Structures are given as structure tokens and as C-alpha cells.
Amino acid sequence: MDTQNTQLDMFMQTWREHDPITSVMAGANVTRRAPSQKWTLLICYANAELTDEEAGIRSGLKVRGANYWRRCSDLRALGFIESTGRKRLSTMNELRMVCRITELGRQTISTMMEV
16 A cells, blocks of 8 residues: 555544444544544644644634544544644643644645645
8 A cells, every 4th residue: 555545544534443342333423524624623733833722723623512632632643743842821721732743744735635
């Protein structure tokens, strides 16, 4: 399998390996939503170093029912974004990690733009 297909497959996956079977089954229900949310968030990270909350706000996904923080976690686990080692205060006055896009994330954006 070539690198381009592997990147797209990873990006499109709607569940995590460690998720319970019910989450894997529910992945079918979010097949359309999760990849588009990951895409929207990845674009936000391409333009700035952000906390998950900041990415949720910028993307418009910080709304009731949109699990933007899970999609950010997915992006980190897949290597599309990474921690900068810095922290910032959230709107709830709690420290949150700041993340940036990785080279893999940038390559994925380029690949997706070509498709």
C-alpha cells in the first residue's frame, strides 16, 4: 500500500483500536461526520498552534454534541498534530496543552487537496 493511501485510510478511520466493540459499531454512524470534523480541525492547526478548545472554537465545532476534543485526540494519536510542550489557559481557567500540525499533517492536507 502506498503512503498516500495509508494517510487517507488513517484519516478516515472513525474508531480507535482500543475502543470497545460498541464504539467500533457506532463508527458506522459517524463515518461521514468524523473525517470531516478531523479535516476541519486539521486545517485550523495548519494555521496556528492551538489547544483543543481553541481549535474547537475556530472550527465552529465547539457546540453541543460535537466531540471536537475526541477528533483532536484522534489527530494526535495518528500523528497529524503534536504537543508543542507549552500550555495555555482554557475558557474554564484550566491549563491545556498547545498543539501544532506535524509534517504528516501537512502532507495529508496536500494529499487531500489533490484528491
